Amino acid sequence: MDFSQEEENNNVSLIKFESMLKTNNVLFFDSNEFENIIHHYLNQGKVALAKKAIKLGLEQHPSSTNLKLFKVEIFVFENELAKANSLLNELYVLEPSNEEIYIQKANILSKEDKHEEAIDILNRALDLADDTSDLHSLIGMEYLFLDKFDMARDSFMRCLEANPDDYASLYNIIYCFDFLDKNNEAIEYLNIYLDKNPYCEVAWHQLGRQYFELKDYEKALSAYDFAIISDDTFIGAYLEKGKVLEKLKMYNEAIENYSITLSLEDPTSFALLRIGNCHEKLGNNDLAVHYYYKTVHEDPLLDKGWIAITKFYCKNKNYQKALYYINKAINIDGENVLYWKYYAKINHRLNFLEEAERGYKRALELGNYELETWLIRADILTQLGEPEAATFNLIQATEFYPENAEIEFRLAGLNFTLLEFEKATFHLKNAMRFDAEQVIILEELFPEVFESLLAKKIINL
Structure with a gap:
């Protein structure tokens, strides 16, 4: 049966099923029809309709393992893991060599954060399966949950060997290489893959990304060109090529590539x-x-x-x-x-000034502890006639910059202004010890203090 014929049959089954729900007339469907109907509803996210189809399906085909496995899927989706496990155990007794039972069991273990056990179960399923690519992909995902990126990468590689068109696995392999900071190994792997699949635009695109990370912009440009030759509607390749051209200061050429994406979608x-x-x-x-x-x-x-x-x-x-x-x-x-x-x-x-102070205060609250932020905020608070707030701000700054003359000269000036002569003397002596040349700060920000006898005496010690 060709694809369009199969699709048409599925549509007929769906129309027939939905008509049955509206009229309450019970019609007969074979178990395959029910499976297709349930699969359709699950893909559409219509869980309530999928549950109705499972219920009616099992009434008409009470011994169908596949329909019961859909029921397990719903239990897992609704987090009723005990019910899912119980039904899986029954199915295992009946069909111990059904790989789908193992997959659902692993899915439950994964939901319970038992990823090592899930991997064990999936490895057992490998011995039973004819097509192992999906299983290798599931094992790879479990290794990702465990942050075992080497193992995950190897699983996705096996998956890609079995199915070279599985681009999701290709992306996951490169993700693992990226996480492990192994750009050169990723390049080596992609080149081997491209020897066998020379028109794979996704692989060329990923190769370009690796060269871009290594700042080898000429090779990145070449890889993106091959991606575009493989698929001249591949928007990602034009965008990435534009970024490389910007790095090479070829702005007109970059504009040209970005503009192509505007015409494509x-x-x-x-x-x-x-x-x-x-x-x-x-x-x-x-x-x-x-x-x-x-x-x-x-x-x-x-x-x-x-x-x-x-x-x-x-x-x-x-x-x-x-x-x-x-x-x-x-x-x-x-x-x-x-x-x-x-x-x-x-x-x-x-x-x-008040809004400026608010901005610097907010930046500090968000963790921007650059010296400039503390100093400018203190100077603005001083200008606003808030020497106490300015002083408190600078005392906080000393926790991050404990021996800084720029802070200490300001604290000296502020404490003189507040008539806290003992503290002022302490900070001025510190400032002179840390960097006497910065005394110009005191002269500029607090000229009256700079000219005072007490300050002059300390400065000239």
Whole structure:
């Protein structure tokens, strides 16, 4: 029976089954028909209909192992593992050489985080199976759960040997190589695979990725070209080729490749963003901002689009517009340190000190402990007339930078201002000991303190 004929028969069975459900007339189906109907509903995620089909199927074919295995699948899906196990044990007694029983048993063990036991069961099923590729794939997945990437890779390799067109296994093999930081071994493996499968665009694409990781951009470019020769509609290859061309500063050629993807399918925000970036590098500012706007129009939730526009306006010193767009980025991803740093710097440029301080404070809360962040926040708090808050901020900074003159000179100045002369003296002496040349900080930020007799005495010691 050819595929279309089989598909047509399945459709007829489905129509007949759904008509039976509406009329309550019980019609007869052979067990294969029931299996196809159940399989269809499970693929569609229609579990309730699949359960009805299993129930009616078992009423008409009470001894069908395959229908009972579907019942096991539903039990596992609904996390009724005890019921699933009990039914599997019954089936095992009846058909101890049915590999599907072992697969479902392994599935249950996997759900219970008993991955080693699941692997043992699947290895037993290997002895019974004619086609072992799916079993090797399942074993590979169990090894991934155990973080045994070498073993997982070897299982997926066996799977690919049995079925060279199984691209999911190919991806998993490369994933394992990547995780193990074995780019050269991955390249060697892909080249052997490509000797036997020279028109496999997926393998060429993966080979390009490996060369890109090793910064061998010429070879990466060549691999992506072969991927495109193998399939000239392969969008991933054009995108990756564009990234390589950007690295080689060949921006016009990169734009050309990104543009091809726009003609192959609906525009992707990634391609539009990269085109904008290339135009910016080429100094085509109007085109750059045009593509950035197209990016956020295509995907308003892409914070990278909003940040690209923010950076563009920052570079062109249009801080009012930059502020508008950084707020858009923060509304999408309020946990991004980089965005808060931009928010703080832009507000600082516009002399909105309270907002700038809020930005630096948020960056610190999110774990950005760069020295610059602590220092600028302290200086802004000082400008805002909050010396206590500035002091507390710098005391926190000393936990990360314990012997830093820039911090100590500021603490000295602030404590003089607060009339805490003992503390001021302590910090000023520390500062002079750590790096006396930085005394200019005191002169610039606290000129009155710098000119005071007490400070002069310590500085001239």
